[in-house]
Amino acid sequence: xxxxxxxxxxxxxxxxxxxxxxxxxxxxxxxxxxxxxxxxxxxxxxxxxxxxxxxxxxxxxxxxxxxxxxxxxxxxxxxxxxxxxxxxxxxxxxxxxxxxxxxxxxxxxxxxxxxxxxxxxxxxxxxxxxxxxxxxxxxxxxxxxxxxxxxxxxxxxxxxxxxxxxxxxxxxxxxxxxxxxxxxxxxxxxxxxxxxxxxxxxxxxxxxxxxxxxxxxxxxxxxxxxxxxxxxxxxxxxxxxxxxxxxxxxxxxxxxxxxxxxxxxxxxxxxxxxxxxxxxxxxxxxxxxxxx
Amino acid sequence: xxxxxxxxxxxxxxxxxxxxxxxxxxxxxxxxxxxxxxxxxxxxxxxxxxxxxxxxxxxxxxxxxxxxxxxxxxxxxxxxxxxxxxxxxxxxxxxxxxxxxxxxxxxxxxxxxxxxxxxxxxxxxxxxxxxxxxxxxxxxxxxxxxxxxxxxxxxxxxxxxxxxxxxxxxxxxxxxxxxxxxxxxxxxxxxxxxxxxxxxxxxxxxxxxxxxxxxxxxxxxxxxxxxxxxxxxxxxxxxxxxxxxxxxxxxxxxxxxxxxxxxxxxxxxxxxxxxxxxxxxxxxxxxxxxxxxxxxxxxxxxxxxxxxxxxxxxxxxxxxxxxxxxxxxxxxxxxxxxxxxxxxxxxxxxxxxxxxxxxxxxxxxxxxxxxxxxxxxxxxxxxxxxxxxxxxxxxxxxxxxxxxxxxxxx
Numbered sequence: 001x002x003x004x005x006x007x008x009x010x011x012x013x014x015x016x017x018x019x020x021x022x023x024x025x026x027x028x029x030x031x032x033x034x035x036x037x038x039x040x041x042x043x044x045x046x047x048x049x050x051x052x053x054x055x056x057x058x059x060x061x062x063x064x065x066x067x068x069x070x071x072x073x074x075x076x077x078x079x080x081x082x083x084x085x086x087x088x089x090x091x092x093x094x095x096x097x098x099x100x101x102x103x104x105x106x107x108x109x110x111x112x113x114x115x116x117x118x119x120x121x122x123x124x125x126x127x128x129x130x131x132x133x134x135x136x137x138x139x140x141x142x143x144x145x146x147x148x149x150x151x152x153x154x155x156x157x158x159x160x161x162x163x164x165x166x167x168x169x170x171x172x173x174x175x176x177x178x179x180x181x182x183x184x185x186x187x188x189x190x191x192x193x194x195x196x197x198x199x200x201x202x203x204x205x206x207x208x209x210x211x212x213x214x215x216x217x218x219x220x221x222x223x224x225x226x227x228x229x230x231x232x233x234x235x236x237x238x239x240x241x242x243x244x245x246x247x248x249x250x251x252x253x254x255x256x257x258x259x260x261x262x263x264x265x266x267x268x269x270x271x272x273x274x275x276x277x278x279x280x281x282x283x284x285x286x287x288x289x290x291x292x
Numbered sequence: 293x294x295x296x297x298x299x300x301x302x303x304x305x306x307x308x309x310x311x312x313x314x315x316x317x318x319x320x321x322x323x324x325x326x327x328x329x330x331x332x333x334x335x336x337x338x339x340x341x342x343x344x345x346x347x348x349x350x351x352x353x354x355x356x357x358x359x360x361x362x363x364x365x366x367x368x369x370x371x372x373x374x375x376x377x378x379x380x381x382x383x384x385x386x387x388x389x390x391x392x393x394x395x396x397x398x399x400x401x402x403x404x405x406x407x408x409x410x411x412x413x414x415x416x417x418x419x420x421x422x423x424x425x426x427x428x429x430x431x432x433x434x435x436x437x438x439x440x441x442x443x444x445x446x447x448x449x450x451x452x453x454x455x456x457x458x459x460x461x462x463x464x465x466x467x468x469x470x471x472x473x474x475x476x477x478x479x480x481x482x483x484x485x486x487x488x489x490x491x492x493x494x495x496x497x498x499x500x501x502x503x504x505x506x507x508x509x510x511x512x513x514x515x516x517x518x519x520x521x522x523x524x525x526x527x528x529x530x531x532x533x534x535x536x537x538x539x540x541x542x543x544x545x546x547x548x549x550x551x552x553x554x555x556x557x558x559x560x561x562x563x564x565x566x567x568x569x570x571x572x573x574x575x576x577x578x579x580x581x582x583x584x585x586x587x588x589x590x591x592x593x594x595x596x597x598x599x600x601x602x603x604x605x606x607x608x609x610x611x612x613x614x615x616x617x618x619x620x621x622x623x624x625x626x627x628x629x630x631x632x633x634x635x636x637x638x639x640x641x642x643x644x645x646x647x648x649x650x651x652x653x654x655x656x657x658x659x660x661x662x663x664x665x666x667x668x669x670x671x672x673x674x675x676x677x678x679x680x681x682x683x684x685x686x687x688x689x690x691x692x693x694x695x696x697x698x699x700x701x702x
Contacts, residue, residue, distance in 0.1 A: 005618075006571075006611060006618045007618075008613060008615065008616060008617060008618055009568070009570050009613045009615065009618075010615060011615040026386075027385075027386065046570075048568055048570055048613060048615070048662075050662065101662070102568070102661065102662020102663070103662075104570045104571070104662070125570070125571065125657075125661060125662075127657060127658070127661040127662040128658075129662045129663055130663075132683075132686045132687070133662060133663050133664060135686070135687040136664045136684060136686075136687055137568075137664075138687075139687050139691055139692065139695065140568075140614075140615065140664070141615075142695055142699070143695060144615045144616075146695070146698065146699055191699060194699050195696065195699055195700075198692055198695060198696050198699070199696070201687070201692055202689060202692045202693070202696070205687070205688065205689045205692065206689065
């Protein structure tokens with residue numbers, strides 16, 4: 001039955017998310033969902049993350065615009081909520097740091113002027129949770145990441161052969177193949193990310209019963225300091241993105257707005273490193289070989 | 293313009309394709325001048341056009357005429373003479389048509405991509421389809437009609453009758469339906485009829501038997517008698533379909549409906565799902581229901597009975613997500629009261645104090661959102677009607693150690 005089906009919220013550790021820089025759409029339509037492809041081959045339009053909220057600031061000028069930093073054992077991710085995510089913004093504003101939070105959000109890529117690609121999450125929902133939930137998330141995310149790594153390992157080598165005369169068919173067809181080709185993913189590196197997360201969880205559990213929440217959060221803050229340099233560039237970017245969201249949400253658009261959202265949408269494609277034509281061919285290839 | 297033409301020429305040369313310059317110019321001019329296509333867009337379009345032309349040549353050389361039963365491996369380019377036996381509803385906008393085609397040797401699923409630009413196939417007619425690519429999913433072969441494929445209607449009928457006879461519908465229970473494209477007979481009761489806003493569908497809704505319930509679609513073209521909610525029927529020769537792991541049955545022209553003189557008892561099999569609660573949906577919390585049909589009201593109005601004096605109820609509509617799949621769940625009043633620690637009376641008082649129903653939903657979010665739960669209950673359409681819900685057990689060292697060992701071994 002054709003119709004709307006909700007996008008799955010993928011489980012990805014912060015370190016892997018931060019190494020992600022490829023976004024794409026399945027079809028060439030500005031309203032088509034955009035996906036982030038991560039190094040281990042997760043194709044995500046939505047992410048579920050649980051970690052320690054270590055900072056949260058209102059960085060808006062006229063209207064409130066909240067930025068929070070959520071930390072997991074592997075690193076930190078910035079989470080944004082503005083006037084187009086009113087419930088999440090209000091929640092973020094009301095949570096005292098540090099606290100364990102669960103975030104459901106959309107990944108958002110931004111390219112800085114010096115060419116760096118920075119990722120953040122635009123929060124759909126944010127909620128204070130307990131430490132037990134954070135533990136479950138780490139185990140859950142470790143499992144899912146491990147599954148993706150297994151798929152990566154068992155996948156055929158990059159540029160697998162297809163027994164067909166169609167030239168375009170030699171392009172990779174699965175998320176795993178695409179991730180391999182785009183990131184040249186080192187499975188060992190991400191296995192270590194998983195191990196690090198699990199080892200840290202194991203240590204937390206060893207430290208005994210549930211009295212460690214403040215301490216754990218502080219512990220995580222220190223880790224985060226080492227990896228996250230500038231947030232200001234992303235602030236500008238995500239504000240821009242939330243602008244876009246507004247444009248996209250309004251059903252009755254004027255032509256000028258339409259053009260605007262079109263340009264902002266196309267801004268994401270250059271990140272892929274593919275030219276427009278190849279991008280399109282690629283999509284076509286996917287549809288030819290998609291299992292239905 | 294000259295620059296664009298040169299760019300296109302170079303790109304084509306890269307592919308060893310030689311196209312006369314005036315052909316490129318003509319096509320480009322048409323797009324840019326007659327259709328006001330932006331240059332970059334036009335360039336791509338022209339390039340694709342000639343590449344496609346070239347692709348056709350490449351593929352034409354390698355497709356071969358076959359019979360349906362000879363298709364056994366994916367990624368072969370083949371030509372077939374077939375009759376369209378059934379058309380199913382496409383599961384995605386990317387697909388313009390899907391269904392079953394057959395010849396004297398067997399039947400096979402086909403998918404016609406929207407991008408193929410091919411004319412629509414008509415059920416019951418016979419076609420020569422050329423340069424289609426074979427595919428395989430879970431051991432079942434199919435053919436895909438893409439941009440390079442060709443469809444020509446035949447003036448003679450392809451004999452596919454032997455095939456239909458060789459695959460008689462089996463008597464089935466709903467819970468046993470596990471594959472799409474199977475012909476089955478069911479004895480069911482109509483649990484629910486839905487409003488159809490699609491003119492190709494005469495009726496749709498839920499049918500159930502003692503093992504469960506599933507969606508049915510009765511095509512307008514099927515020309516079958518109307519089903520009545522609450523009555524039991526024998527549905528014969530209906531075809532199973534699947535979308536995102538959920539099964540349905542389609543009633544078409546070859547199907548038969550007979551009312552049963554006994555009542556089919558609708559039961560259900562309980563299923564489990566574990567995941568994080570990622571959304572508490574609108575319509576959760578304190579709601580009002582129609583006193584006649586129990587449907588939830590929108591602004592005091594029942595879809596069936598108009599403006600009514602509703603009765604209060606408490607429920608949760610939520611989404612669980614395990615990172616691979618999402619599962620919609622509905623939690624009834626009793627379970628909601630226990631889970632949230634809030635009775636219907638307390639919820640009513642809360643809402644009255646704040647003059648806002650939403651305060652109840654906000655409280656539910658506060659308690660449940662972002663946490664991990666395991667639910668058990670019967671599956672009805674896309675929902676699990678939750679009978680049991682528990683937070684998943686606390687992570688203990690043993691869980692972590694087990695996973696660490698697993699990661700180390702791999």
